[in-house]
Amino acid sequence: MASKKILMICGDYCEDYETMVPFQTLLAVGHRVDAVCPNKQAGEQIKTAIHDFEGAQTYSEKPGHNFTLNATFADIDPADYDALVIPGGRGPEYLRNDEAVCAAVRHFFDTDKPVAAICHGAQLLAGAGVLQGRACSAYPACRAEVILGGGSYVDIPVDQAHTQGNLVSAPAWPAHPAWMAQFLKLLGTQITL
Numbered sequence: 001m002a003s004k005k006i007l008m009i010c011g012d013y014c015e016d017y018e019t020m021v022p023f024q025t026l027l028a029v030g031h032r033v034d035a036v037c038p039n040k041q042a043g044e045q046i047k048t049a050i051h052d053f054e055g056a057q058t059y060s061e062k063p064g065h066n067f068t069l070n071a072t073f074a075d076i077d078p079a080d081y082d083a084l085v086i087p088g089g090r091g092p093e094y095l096r097n098d099e100a101v102c103a104a105v106r107h108f109f110d111t112d113k114p115v116a117a118i119c120h121g122a123q124l125l126a127g128a129g130v131l132q133g134r135a136c137s138a139y140p141a142c143r144a145e146v147i148l149g150g151g152s153y154v155d156i157p158v159d160q161a162h163t164q165g166n167l168v169s170a171p172a173w174p175a176h177p178a179w180m181a182q183f184l185k186l187l188g189t190q191i192t193l
Helices: 016-028 091-095 099-110 121-128 140-148 173-187
Strands: 005-009 032-036 045-052 060-068 083-086 115-118 162-164 167-170
Touching: 005 016, 005 099, 016 032, 016 045, 016 060, 016 083, 016 115, 016 173, 083 099, 083 121, 083 173, 091 121, 099 115, 099 121, 115 121, 115 173, 121 140, 121 167, 162 173, 167 173
Parallel strands: 005 032, 005 083, 083 115, 115 167
Antiparallel strands: 045 060, 162 167
16 A cells, blocks of 8 residues: 555644544554644644533533644645645634635645545635535534535534545544544555454
8 A cells, every 4th residue: 555645734722533533543554644734833733622522502622632743834735745634623713714724725626635524624625615516524513614615514423424526524523433434445545454
């Protein structure tokens, strides 16, 4: 299996699991992952948030771990990457206002490269204008962004994922096994025991 070079666009208060788990999973199977955040350098950290489902009408939020970036956003060229990962949490709500981030996201759709977006990652997809005519899952509170972005919202259980073309999407971190399995399939990753 050829190792892939994967870009992960992060931001402060991205969801802890949705940042750490795909980063570590993709490294564990032999891929290279460059985790970046606009206006931050390799070696700097973002703060993450832990979102949990505790019986309220929406998730609760608690401080997560600090996550160390291993690449610098200003230095990357999306054309150098084979795929893109977009974690959820609160990062996407401000990342979608950064035109350089949106241009990077559009590159992966214009070139039909694999994209994995989870939870509030749909906010960044909508902000980048790439949801037109696409089916996309997301955290239920982001249904409006998917629809207003021209997509159709895929309402699936919280532990499931949906693939359409180059996009793998999921509602939240309980979907990690399905989300990562579908993304790895798009990447052509073969795991043998």
